[in-house]
Amino acid sequence: DIHMTQSPSSVSASVGDTVTITCRASQDISSYLAWYQHKPGRAPKLLISVASNLQSGVPSRFSGRGSGTYFTLTISSLQPEDFATYYCQQVNTFPITFGQGTRLDIQ
């Protein structure tokens, strides 16, 4: 299985800050990396697919980069609604695997 490692596991930030979350794959996954936002009691929401493709309706303050084994999700100018848990996911190889999640809290 491809192991996905996110860092940090949690981060505190303020409205207006910029935050970057990293995701490392244990093997080359090309660009088959997605980022999800997950809030309690709700379904995960796909933010970015194939490493950098912003999904329709997702604010442009979210951006993704990377390929191979190293990926980043950057959230610029944090808004109150951005405080949530973020997961990366590889869809290059079965079984599909997720990172352990990064919890973004209000400072």
Place this chain on the structure above:
Amino acid sequence: QLQLQESGPGLVKPSETLSLTCTVSGGSITTPNYYGGWIRQPPGQGLEWIGDISHSGSITYNPSLQSRVTISADTSKNQFSLKLNSVTAADTAVYYCARRGEGSGWSYADWGRGTLVTVSS
């Protein structure tokens, strides 16, 4: 707009079989290049992929659950289903059905709201 809705018992006894159904509306489960999948989240933990069924009925399971899980589809009802047998408390989780496809880079763009299944006697 595509919608997915999980249904099934919220309480299952240990050693019994967990059965859930995902009803899809606003699109067909047989649309080429789409997969229906099941993902779960145990309390306080992260997301775990359970398995996928393709538009043509091809199925892939997470090896960690493969010996206990069955995913199937009923095209006449536009549904796909999950069965997990010999459940234990470790299978207590929110279970989500979701759909992924080529248009979303093979990522899960559409999700059900999730259903909590508790394994307890």
